[in-house]
Amino acid sequence: MIWYPYQQMKTMKQPYKIIDAEGVWLQTPERKMIDSVSSWWSVIHGYKHPVLNEAVKSQVDNFSHVMLGGLTHEPVQKLSDKLQDFLPGDLNYSFFSDSGSVAVEVALKMALQYYVNRGEMERIKVLSLTHAYHGDTFKTMEVGDDEDYHFILEAYGEKKDVIHVPTEIPALEEAFEKYHRELNCFIVEPLLQGAGGMRMYDISFLARARQLCDQYGVLLIFDEVATGFGRTGNRFVADLVQPDILVLGKALTGGYIGHAVTVANQKVYEGFYGDDPEKALMHGPTFMGNALACSVALKSIELFEQEDYMSKIQRIEEITRREMEGFADSRIREVRIMGGCVCVEVKDSGILKGFQQFAYERGVFSRPFLNCMYAMVPYIISEEELVKVLDTMKAWFL
Numbered sequence: 001m002i003w004y005p006y007q008q009m010k011t012m013k014q015p016y017k018i019i020d021a022e023g024v025w026l027q028t029p030e031r032k033m034i035d036s037v038s039s040w041w042s043v044i045h046g047y048k049h050p051v052l053n054e055a056v057k058s059q060v061d062n063f064s065h066v067m068l069g070g071l072t073h074e075p076v077q078k079l080s081d082k083l084q085d086f087l088p089g090d091l092n093y094s095f096f097s098d099s100g101s102v103a104v105e106v107a108l109k110m111a112l113q114y115y116v117n118r119g120e121m122e123r124i125k126v127l128s129l130t131h132a133y134h135g136d137t138f139k140t141m142e143v144g145d146d147e148d149y150h151f152i153l154e155a156y157g158e159k160k161d162v163i164h165v166p167t168e169i170p171a172l173e174e175a176f177e178k179y180h181r182e183l184n185c186f187i188v189e190p191l192l193q194g195a196g197g198m199r200m201y202d203i204s205f206l207a208r209a210r211q212l213c214d215q216y217g218v219l220l221i222f223d224e225v226a227t228g229f230g231r232t233g234n235r236f237v238a239d240l241v242q243p244d245i246l247v248l249g250k251a252l253t254g255g256y257i258g259h260a261v262t263v264a265n266q267k268v269y270e271g272f273y274g275d276d277p278e279k280a281l282m283h284g285p286t287f288m289g290n291a292l293a294c295s296v297a298l299k300s301i302e303l304f305e306q307e308d309y310m311s312k313i314q315r316i317e318e319i320t321r322r323e324m325e326g327f328a329d330s331r332i333r334e335v336r337i338m339g340g341c342v343c344v345e346v347k348d349s350g351i352l353k354g355f356q357q358f359a360y361e362r363g364v365f366s367r368p369f370l371n372c373m374y375a376m377v378p379y380i381i382s383e384e385e386l387v388k389v390l391d392t393m394k395a396w397f398l
C-alpha cells in the first residue's frame with residue numbers, strides 16, 4: 001500500500017495514473033494532459049528527452065552507482081567541473097546529496113560548523129524568512145515557516161534557535177542588529193518563495209542582506225532548489241547577488257533522478273580545510289554523486305547552455321504577461337508573474353476546490369495549494385501549449 005505525500009489517506013482523491021510521458025505531455029489511460037507543474041518544478045526539458053535518455057542509457061552500461069567514500073568517477077568529476085564553470089564567482093566546491101532537503105541540511109550544518117571550527121561557539125542561531133520552505137526533514141522544517149509543520153512547534157514549544165523575518169529591509173536590519181552575535185547564517189529562497197505561496201520580492205532586499213552578512217560576518221545561504229536553472233528569469237539569483245553557500249536540486253537532473261548539491265565558496269571551504277580531522281565536514285549520503293544522476297545532470301546543463309534556455313524562459317514570461325494582461329476577478333487577490341512562474345492568488349482557498357479535476361478534463365495537470373493556482377511549465381513548451389494552460393486557469397473564473 002502506498003502512503004502518498006501531503007495527503008489525508010482516508011479522504012484522498014485517487015491520483016491520476018501515468019502510463020507514458022513525452023515533452024510536456026503526461027498520458028493517463030484516458031487522456032493526455034500538459035504537466036503545468038513540471039513534476040514539482042523539476043522537469044525543465046520535458047519528458048523523454050532524447051539527449052537525457054541517452055545519457056542515462058550509456059552510463060547504465062558502465063555502472064549505475066559507486067559510493068564516493070574512497071572512490072570517485074568521471075561523471076561526478078565532470079559535473080563538478082561543469083558546475084564550477086557554470087556557477088558565478090567562487091562558488092566552486094560541490095557537495096552532492098540525494099535530495100533538496102538533505103542538501104539544505106548540509107548547508108545548515110556547514111554554516112554552523114564553519115563557526116565552531118573557528119571557535120565561535122555562540123553562533124548557534126539561524127535567520128530565515130517568514131513563509132520560508134526549505135524541505136521536509138527536521139532541521140529544514142525548523143528553519144521553515146510552513147503552517148503544515150506547526151505541529152512541530154506544538155510538540156516542542158517555541159523555536160529557540162531560528163528567527164524569522166519578513167522580506168522587508170527595516171525588519172532585516174533590526175534582526176541583524178539584535179541577533180548578529182548569535183547568527184551563523186541567513187538562509188533564503190531568493191526572489192521567489194515557492195512552497196510558502198509563490199511569494200515574489202525585490203532584489204534590493206537580497207543586496208541589503210549581502211551587505212549586512214558582510215558587515216556582521218554571517219554566512220548567506222541561497223536555497224535555489226526551486227529557483228535555480230532559470231525559473232525566476234535569471235539563470236540563478238546567485239548571478240545577481242552572490243551567496244556564500246548555494247543549494248541546487250529539483251531541476252539539477254532535469255527531473256530525471258533525485259539529486260542535489262550544496263555549493264560552497266572559497267571562504268566556507270577554507271573554514272574546513274587544514275590538518276585537523278575534527279574540522280572535516282562529517283556528512284556522506286549513500287547515494288551522493290550517483291553516476292546516473294551526474295551523467296544526466298551534466299547533459300541537462302549542456303542543453304540549458306547550448307539551446308539558450310534563458311531566451312526560452314524569457315519567451316514564456318512574455319507570453320504569460322500578454323495572456324494574463326487585464327485578467328481580473330473579484331475572487332482573485334493578485335496575479336504574479338516572474339520568469340517561468342505564474343501564480344493566481346485567490347482570496348480564499350475554497351475557491352480552488354475542484355480546479356484540479358476541471359483542468360484535467362481540459363487536458364492540463366495542475367496542483368493548486370494554499371491560495372495559489374499556479375503554473376511552472378517545462379521550458380520546452382510551445383506557445384500553443386502554454387496558452388492552453390493559461391486559458392484553462394482563466395476559464396475556471398468564467
Ligand SMILES: *Cc1c(COP(=O)(O)O)cnc(C)c1O
Nearest residue numbers: 099100101133134135223225226
Ligand atoms: C522542494 C524544495 C526543497 C526540498 O527538496 P526535496 O528534493 O523535495 O527534498 C528545499 N527547498 C526548496 C526551496 C524547495 O522548493
